[in-house]
Amino acid sequence: MDLTNSTAVVAERSRLDPYDPAAVEAKWRRIWEERGDYRTPLDDPERPFYMLTMFPYPSAEGLHVGHIIPFAGGDIYGRWRRLKGEDVFEPMGFDAFGIHSENYAMKIGEHPAVVMRRAVNNFRENQLKRIGAMFDWSHEVNTADPAYYRWTQWLFVQFFNAGLAEWREGAVNWCPSCLTVLADEQVESGRCERCHTVVETRYLRQWWLKITRYAQPLLDALDALDWSDSTKTMQRNWIGRSEGATILFDLEGCRRKDVRVFTTRPDTLYGATFLVIGADHPSLEDFVPRERLGEVNAWRNRLPPASDEPDFSIGIDLGSRAVHPLTGQRLPVWAAPYVLGGYGTGAIMAVPAHDVRDWQFARAHTLPIVEVISGGNVEETAYTGEGTMVGSGEFDGLQSSDGGHRVVAKLKETLRGEESIQYKLRDWLISRQRYWGPPIPIIHCPDDGPVAVPEDELPVLLPHVDDFRPKGLGVSPLAAVEEWVNVPCPKCGKPARRETDVSDTFLDSSWYYLRYPSTDFDDVPFDSERTDTWLPVDMYIGGNEHAVRHLLYSRFVMRALHDLGKVSVPEPFERFRAHGMIIMDGAKMSKARGNVVNPDEYIEQYGADTFRVFMMSLGPYTEGGDFRDEAIAGVPRFLKRVWRAAQLATGDDTQNEQKERRRHRLIKQVDDDIADLHYNTAISFLMEFARELDHEAIEGTARVVDAETLLHCLAPFAPFITEELWQRTGHADSVHARGGWPQYDADLARPQRVTVAVTINGKRRAEFEVDAGTPADQLERQALQLPRVADSLSGHAPKKVVVVVDRIVNIVV
RNA sequence: GCGCGGAUGGCGGAAUUGGUAGACGCGCGGGACUUAGGAUCCCGUGGGGCGACCCGUCCGAGUUCGAGUCUCGGUCCGCGCACCA
Secondary structure, eight states, rough: OOOOOOOHHHHHHHHHHOHHHHHHHHHHHHHHHTTTTTOOOOOOOOOOEEEOOOOOOOOSSSSOOHHHHHHHHHHHHHHHHHTTEEEEEOOOOOOOOSSSHHHHHHHTTOHHHHHHHHHHHHIIIIIITTTTOOOOGGGGGEEESSSHHHHHHHHHHHHHTTOOOEEEEEEEEEEEEEEEEEOOGGEEETTTTTTTOEEEEEEEEEEEOOOOGHHHHHHHTTTSSSOOOHHHHHHHHHHHHEEEEEEEEESOOOOOOOOEEEEEEGGGGGGGGEEEETTTTTTTGGGHHHHHHHHHHHHHHHHOOOOSSSSSOOEEEEEEEEEEEOOEEEEEEEEETTOOOTSSTSEEOOOOGGHHHHHHHHHTTTTOOOOEEEEEOOTTTTTOOOOOOSSOGGGGGGHHHHHHHOOOOOOHHSEEEEEEEEEEEEEEEEEEOOSOBBBBOOOEEEETEEEOOOOGGGOOOOOSSSOOOOBBTTTTTGGGGEEEHHETTTTOOSEEEEEEEOOOHHHHSSHHHHHHHOOOTSOOOSSHHHHHHHHHHHHEEEGGTTTTTTHHHHHHHHHHHTTTTTTTTSSSEEEEEEEEEOTTTTTOOOTTTTOOOOHHHHHHHHHHHHHHHHHSSSSSSTEEEEGGGGGGGGHHHHHHHHHHHHHHBBBBBBHHOOOOHHHHHHHHHHHHOOOOOOHHEEEEEEEEHHHHHHHHHHHHHOHHHHHHHHHHHHHTHHHHHHHHHHHHTTTTSSSSOOOOOOOOOOOSOOOOOOEEEEEEETEEEEEEETTTOOHHHHHHHHHHHHHHHHHHHHHOOOOOEEEEEEEEEEEEE
16 A cells, blocks of 8 residues: 555644643653552562662763663663563662762762762652653662661671671872872772872771672672673682792891792792891881881882883892792892782792793892793793793702692691792771761770760761861871760760761661662661561662672672671672763763763653653663764654554454564564663564554554554653553553563564575575475475576586575585 | 773664674755755665675784684773872
8 A cells, every 4th residue: 555645644633732741751650649559558569579770979960872872771671571570679869978969068068968969859850750761759769868778787786796897007098189098999900990190108097898709709799690790700800819939038147037928830849049028017117127127218208109001110129038948049138119018918039031020020129030841932921821840959840830739739848838829919998087877886985996986876966067178198088077086985984085086988788778678767678577688689770880899899798798697698799780881972971971861852852752762772781882963863753653553553453474473573582682682683573573563553444453563562652652651542550560561472473474595505596485394305496496596506416405494405516 | 090881884883692784864966846945755876896706893813613792912992980008
């Protein structure tokens, strides 16, 4: 039929109300809220499903499109699970404490409490509530709320009591611009992740959480988690397990009698020609002969700040000597910044022939290079591969791995060495000399030392101070609030002082998923039936920028709580998928670059449904890509087609096999695609189906059942328009009602006719259509009868024929 | 430097995991309807050739009846870690 000139249809279409996304979306937002459609029955769920998207920190500039990806993507998944019959709990909240919020407040010259209250309201009311997500706002959390951080502090107290929180002096990363210390995870290539200032090493007494105790369990448990591989790899690398040996060297000429070094290559022990102590080693002085102390200290104080490029010319011969445990040779002991005082034992045996850094250092300081593994030319460069041991006494001729074990065994006889494991992971420094965070609930008593604030006195409220700006090294803004700081010791009652540091914002966000399922915020969020019912989170979606920090800290906190008997599951997130990062003009979106796209304008102009569908159709969900809005126009065209087709579909030809098959294929396709987060391909199929149904609507043959299926399959992506059409087509319930997802029949979803390609020597020459499942011999017979094939064979028999049922017949001549 | 991804039309991307490369969308071309349309709808659209055909998935080899998909070598891009001994 002529689809271009059907006056009857044009007339009928014109009788339809035009699709007005703004009106439709406002209407359903109101109804859903009034009816409480998305309030989850937390106490008696039949099939609980905890769908979580990483909560945002309200930046006060508002959401940008980068936020829409996780929220919309998570919501699509959650809505789909709900349609599949589950009680989906999809909460939302705000990570409102933290340095990001505080810096913003300083910039605009207002108090963080005021800025955050406004920002949270703006996020919730003007943005998050408009994107069509089924967030259950009755469980909103805000990390800056005393009712929340009471439990952040409670958590700290549990850790303190269990010996998992420790107040100790240590090397810390000091950002001279932000005027605070940073966790190792907040330092990127030696620079502050926020302001990119080069961080300096300082020694301060600070609070650390002993995540290193969990290095191995955190590593082991990773295998069983259903997470993106890239995320797991990043966590493994961050934990950084390496296997090797610890070897003891006796020392001469200094206060210390011996030093242990860690190596992954004990097979190279005979090639050790000197030792290097990390320049930042906390007790470097013990390695130095008394008469050289002054010189070494002067050298140490003149060290330049760490740079991106290692400088192997920096180093000093300390003057003491180390005794090689097997040869008895006396080796010089050096100090250099290329060795890290905080990793391993803070000292190494240098094997310049077989380690590139040691090689460069040896060259720079004309130290001997002795080959003990053959296979390279150590005069030109270090040979780091494995090989046959040489110059290694009784071990000569052995291969690296075997020889290494024998060397350790030999050392073990004299208690000079043993197999050992090292991790890169270091303890989590949580003290911040900042204002906008939860005060660490500790009181320092001159007699009793650090004492935890009793649990029934929590929260330790963050006092209001007008001057909340950071004060400098080791000084917190809270230190100035004398009446708050001076309190009696909870143990002995003597005058004592409160801890004036606040905790890292990552502590706030390390447990928020435990808070959501509670309703009574005075109640303990742990150790309850609610947590047992709802945890672990079934599906967690967020950005890979949190692959290490947030996800690792959360796993640590959950695991520790589990070991303390507070929760029944050891892992917080059963399944995690990182969405791809949306970039703009080839760069990450950021305020600094001025390439931030504000979603409000799009939602204003096109509606949330269009924007959601558009964002999800850009590309594979877990890969991300460049944001360009030229293609958005296709989405309103698609939704208008749905608008028409759904309302004009009146056919009841439910026995039509062709159409039934097509319908089942659609359900299966969308079902499989959503399960795999292949939203882009699901949308493609929905578009195709909608076009065909629209054509049928013009002919007057569109079936009601097809329209209903289309609405259900589209509902997770475009919740508003589908709900409106569901109502307009005479349904009393919601299109999003639990369990409404249409069933498909796998047999019907398979095509019944297939096109088989015929190739000759791999080149496609013809095709023919047959019933699906036609046996191979029949396909071969049919193919050989094709005139095009007979021509090519010109009477000869084919050399070989390869048949793949339903796909291809390849004839080799 | 090390580790993980990736490279397909003018563009974003599909491809049942070894079986018709380019689904779907944007853009572009043509047409319909319009007083008009940047609104809506339809058709076409990898490149070359009048044509049967030929060439095409970053580059170069290989395995195979058959390679975008597998193997080896290389180039470029993205992300993560970065003196971790």
